[in-house]
Amino acid sequence: MPTMQGTILSTDGINFSLAFNIDDLPMYGSGRFLSSAIPSFLSKNATLTYVNKDDLTGTKSVTGVVGKATLNMLSENVKITGNLEVPFPTEIPMTGQITWSSG
Numbered sequence: 001m002p003t004m005q006g007t008i009l010s011t012d013g014i015n016f017s018l019a020f021n022i023d024d025l026p027m028y029g030s031g032r033f034l035s036s037a038i039p040s041f042l043s044k045n046a047t048l049t050y051v052n053k054d055d056l057t058g059t060k061s062v063t064g065v066v067g068k069a070t071l072n073m074l075s076e077n078v079k080i081t082g083n084l085e086v087p088f089p090t091e092i093p094m095t096g097q098i099t100w101s102s103g
Contacts, residue, residue: 001049008046008071008082013037018080018098020048026103027056035095038066043082051077059099067091 004027006020014037018029027048050056055077064073064080067088073080075098 001051004048006046006048008043008080009041010038011040013039016096018046018048020046022053022056022102028101028103029056029098030101031062031096031098033094033096035093038092038094039088041066041071041088042085043071044085046071046080046082049079049081056100056102059097062094062096062098064094065091066094 002022004020004022006018008016008018010016014033016031016033018031020027060075060078062073062075064071067084068091069084069087071080071082071084
C-alpha cells in the first residue's frame, strides 16, 4: 500500500484540509466534521496510506478519533494518521466527509 507524508489543518472546528504529494502530483482533501465540532488542530507530518489512486477521488465518508496527541481517520481503503502539534486533553470521536482533488 502506498504511503505519503503531508499536512492536515482544522481552524474552525467544522472544516479541515489535507495536502499530500502523490507521485509528484499535489493531492488535496477538503473535509467537514459531521458528528461534532473538533478543536482547531494541525498535523505537519501526517501519513496517508491508500490502496490505489482511485480511492482518492470524489467525496468519501470518514470516521476516526482526534486527540489526545494523535489523529486517526479511516475512509474506504484510505488511512490517515498523524501527531497533533498541540495535544488535546481528551480523544474526540468523529465522523465526516472528505472531498478529494488533485492539482
